[in-house]
Amino acid sequence: MVSCEGFDVLDLGCGTGILGLLAARKARRVVAVDVNPKAVECTRFNAEANGLEAKVDVRLGSLFQPLKPGEAFNLILFNPPYLPGKPRNPSEAGWLDSGETALKFLREASRWLKPGGLVQLVYSSLGALSVRQIVEAAEASKLKLVEQKAFRSLFETFTIHVFALREGET
Numbered sequence: 001m002v003s004c005e006g007f008d009v010l011d012l013g014c015g016t017g018i019l020g021l022l023a024a025r026k027a028r029r030v031v032a033v034d035v036n037p038k039a040v041e042c043t044r045f046n047a048e049a050n051g052l053e054a055k056v057d058v059r060l061g062s063l064f065q066p067l068k069p070g071e072a073f074n075l076i077l078f079n080p081p082y083l084p085g086k087p088r089n090p091s092e093a094g095w096l097d098s099g100e101t102a103l104k105f106l107r108e109a110s111r112w113l114k115p116g117g118l119v120q121l122v123y124s125s126l127g128a129l130s131v132r133q134i135v136e137a138a139e140a141s142k143l144k145l146v147e148q149k150a151f152r153s154l155f156e157t158f159t160i161h162v163f164a165l166r167e168g169e170t
């Protein structure tokens, strides 16, 4: 939804790397993070297979933990796990979650934005959090909603939320 020409992009929960690799075609650089070592391996493989390894820095860890002090991004992407449930292994953590991962993400995301930077979060109507809860959590953490689009799929509706830093916040 957001154009990322020349941007520094953070792809959180990169999985296969699909979002980060698409962004990397236009972005200046992409940092891709996942808590699952297999996802990290897969994203590295896909970056190399697409000749994008020089632009895509893939790191293992939870949420913002693998970032270095002072790093900042024009765009942060996150498609968090959303199906309600308690994961029993890293693979299930790819889709099962209580909603806490998205909330933790929203509490910290603003710290890692450059001035004028944007956060794009995708969430499903099947998830534990309502659209309203997501927007309220973002607004409690220095962010404001600037765009929202809903896409109906077979069993669910996906909402893409785009947030920006509120004026006067750094």
Ligand SMILES: C[S@@+](CC[C@H](N)C(=O)[O-])C[C@H]1O[C@@H](n2cnc3c(N)ncnc32)[C@H](O)[C@@H]1O
Binding pocket: 012, 013, 014, 015, 016, 017, 018, 019, 033, 034, 035, 036, 039, 061, 062, 063, 079, 080, 081, 082, 090, 093, 094, 095, 101
């Ligand atoms: C729904 S998948 C999205 C994958 C990919 N971004 C996409 O759009 O196809 C969620 C991803 O988030 C990762 N994940 C779950 N909890 C995480 C956390 N605390 N920190 C980083 N990644 C996490 C999972 O391992 C999984 O790869």
